[in-house]
Amino acid sequence: MKTASLPSLRFDPELRAAAESVLEVEETLSAFLEKxxxxxxxxxxxxxxxxxxxxxxxxxxxxxxxPIILPRRCSE
Known part of the structure; x- marks a missing residue:
């Protein structure tokens, strides 16, 4: 089966900064998204x-x- 590419995702600057702040050493944003x-x-x-x-x-x-729902009897 062939693979297909999804359209590029656009992130606002705050979300990109947040994502980049959790990257591991030498990890790229692309690698993070691939994982x-x-x-x-x-x-x-x-x-x-x-x-x-x-x-x-x-x-x-x-x-x-x-379904028929019957009322509960109260014990007296």
């Missing part, structure tokens, strides 16, 4: 999972009867 790609992949996976769960729950609700 964070793994975090983005896991975020994509979590969002796909949440979306599929929401779709499943929605389909289940449409296909099944509405």
């Amino acid at each position: 964070s790609r793994a975090g983005a992949r896991s975020t994509f996976g979590r969002r796909r999972w949440k979306l599929s769960l929401a779709v499943s729950l929605h389909e289940t609700k449409l296909d099944g009867p509405d």
Whole structure:
């Protein structure tokens, strides 16, 4: 599979300065962002999972009867 490039990201000067302030010795901003790609992949996976769960729950609700919620009895 071929890889694709995402468009360049623009950062305001404050965010760039904040990112550069946490770089390790000899680490570039590009290298830092490349490492964070793994975090983005896991975020994509979590969002796909949440979306599929929401779709499943929605389909289940449409296909099944509405649940009946009974009031609790108070013990006397």
